[in-house]
Amino acid sequence: MKRPHVYLNMAMTADGKITSAAREYPKFTSAFDKKNMDRLRARADAVLIGAGTLRADDPPLHVRDAEMQAYRESLGKQRELVHVLVSGSLSVDPDSGFFNPERADSLIVATVDEAPAERVAALEGKAEVWRVGSGRVDMAALLERLHERGVEQLLAEGGGELNWALAQADLLDELFITVAPSLLGGREAPTLLEGPGFAMADQTRLELADLTREGDEIYLRYRVLR
Numbered sequence: 479m480k481r482p483h484v485y486l487n488m489a490m491t492a493d494g495k496i497t498s499a500a501r502e503y504p505k506f507t508s509a510f511d512k513k514n515m516d517r518l519r520a521r522a523d524a525v526l527i528g529a530g531t532l533r534a535d536d537p538p539l540h541v542r543d544a545e546m547q548a549y550r551e552s553l554g555k556q557r558e559l560v561h562v563l564v565s566g567s568l569s570v571d572p573d574s575g576f577f578n579p580e581r582a583d584s585l586i587v588a589t590v591d592e593a594p595a596e597r598v599a600a601l602e603g604k605a606e607v608w609r610v611g612s613g614r615v616d617m618a619a620l621l622e623r624l625h626e627r628g629v630e631q632l633l634a635e636g637g638g639e640l641n642w643a644l645a646q647a648d649l650l651d652e653l654f655i656t657v658a659p660s661l662l663g664g665r666e667a668p669t670l671l672e673g674p675g676f677a678m679a680d681q682t683r684l685e686l687a688d689l690t691r692e693g694d695e696i697y698l699r700y701r702v703l704r
């Protein structure tokens with residue numbers, strides 16, 4: 479199967495949480511981390527998020543920093559990143575920032591065969607709606623289709639359920655993880671990987687490719703071992 483290189487970028491607290499139990503907008507990283515996030519976006523052809531992240535945060539997904547946008551252009555990338563949303567239910571607000579009409583031709587929503595027709599209709603014209611799988615979005619099939627569309631570098635930006643869907647299907651190649659100097663705790667606060675998790679015998683093994691420190695933050699880069 480031909481698919482893009484998939485790299486994940488997430489920030490977590492020292493106790494592994496990606497937001498609070500109340501799912502507030504994550505605010506525990508520095509300006510340096512935000513610039514680093516833009517650097518990772520600059521080399522991507524597309525960025526992928528789960529519907530939980532859209533519903534909780536509706537985060538901006540473009541390259542915001544002018545220097546990083548210039549870096550993107552120096553790499554010969556298209557000006558706009560393709561934005562891809564994964565949602566089985568399509569229970570998302572068609573007026574959210576994700577569906578910016580100025581980017582309509584670079585927005586893709588990946589859903590399932592059973593997606594309610596009225597919700598598909600509400601998104602048509604705002605984004606391309608792809609049915610990729612039955613029951614759950616078939617992540618391997620989605621990646622294959624994105625590759626056919628010219629996506630060679632795919633940046634996954636969470637949240638935990640979407641990350642799990644990628645990890646479970648063995649579709650992650652690299653992980654960029656920022657460890658922030660804070661604690662959130664909370665049984666209900668999501669971590670990097672949600673879902674049912676792997677059995678001990680099936681854990682994904684990683685190789686530490688890089689480790690840097692900036693102030694009190696740690697930047698980790700892992701490669702997935704196969």
Ligand SMILES: NC(=O)c1ccc[n+]([C@@H]2O[C@H](COP(=O)([O-])OP(=O)(O)OC[C@H]3O[C@@H](n4cnc5c(N)ncnc54)[C@H](OP(=O)(O)O)[C@@H]3O)[C@@H](O)[C@H]2O)c1
Nearest residue numbers: 488489528529530531534565566567615636637638639640
């Ligand atoms: N710290 C960070 O770096 C960071 C980054 C991103 C997000 N976050 C936080 O993470 C939280 C959201 O995480 P989350 O785990 O709740 O949600 P999520 O992973 O963003 O989204 C989960 C949703 O994505 C859809 N989905 C994922 N895989 C699917 C599949 N294979 N087939 C069909 N649909 C699929 C489903 O949508 P439907 O329910 O619509 O079917 C599912 O409910 C937010 O609070 C956000 O702040 C933190």
